[in-house]
Amino acid sequence: MEELESGEGGLAGPEVAMAAEPAAPSLVDRYFTRWYKADVKGKPCEDHCILQHSNRICVITLAGSHPVLQSGKTIKSISYQISTNCSRLQNKVSGKFKRGAQFLTELAPLCKIYCSDGEEYTISSCVRGRLMEVNENILHKPSLLQEKPSTEGYIAVVLPKFEESKSITEGLLTQQQYAEVVRKRNNATATL
Numbered sequence: 001m002e003e004l005e006s007g008e009g010g011l012a013g014p015e016v017a018m019a020a021e022p023a024a025p026s027l028v029d030r031y032f033t034r035w036y037k038a039d040v041k042g043k044p045c046e047d048h049c050i051l052q053h054s055n056r057i058c059v060i061t062l063a064g065s066h067p068v069l070q071s072g073k074t075i076k077s078i079s080y081q082i083s084t085n086c087s088r089l090q091n092k093v094s095g096k097f098k099r100g101a102q103f104l105t106e107l108a109p110l111c112k113i114y115c116s117d118g119e120e121y122t123i124s125s126c127v128r129g130r131l132m133e134v135n136e137n138i139l140h141k142p143s144l145l146q147e148k149p150s151t152e153g154y155i156a157v158v159l160p161k162f163e164e165s166k167s168i169t170e171g172l173l174t175q176q177q178y179a180e181v182v183r184k185r186n187n188a189t190a191t192l
Helices: 002-006 014-020 027-031 143-147 175-190
Strands: 032-037 048-053 058-062 075-079 081-083 109-115 120-124 129-134 156-159
Touching: 027 032, 032 175, 075 143, 081 109, 109 129
Parallel strands: none
Antiparallel strands: 032 048, 048 058, 058 156, 075 109, 109 120, 129 156
16 A cells, blocks of 8 residues: 555656646636637628626637737737727726616627738627626737737627527527638638
8 A cells, every 4th residue: 555655666656647637627618608700790700709607798809710819910009999979998887787888789899909910800799788898908908819818808898688698699609610610711721
């Protein structure tokens, strides 16, 4: 029995046993379900990811295949100014019933990303609901959007209506369906 405890006698030590254990799931993978919207507004590869928590909250992020994350682009700036009369930064939410929150449709623009190569990307909500907050940190440090898109580089937080919380995923893809879309897209470009 002493041989087992000491790790002698040809048995693997505790370091080897620990290395074989699977890595713990990330915070995002543990508490959120990933949903995807491919080719938002008909624009190829402009994919968004919606992280849905069990409490209905949805965190809007860029999907890994979005051109901003794929092409080695440099983000020049990000703007929550949607039009002359509408800025997502003016969203002021208060109280239990989230008074003052801007209501968003699935296609409502959240922000615009301007890249140094002149490209411009409009990020949409993808879900109906109230805008709880926008990530002002990416205004000051746009690289967060590329470095940590699912965590510190999120775009916005949306709260769907309680009655609609089950139906918001109806136009969205599961992680497996989205992987298939990306695989088909990559195969199509590889054959060209």
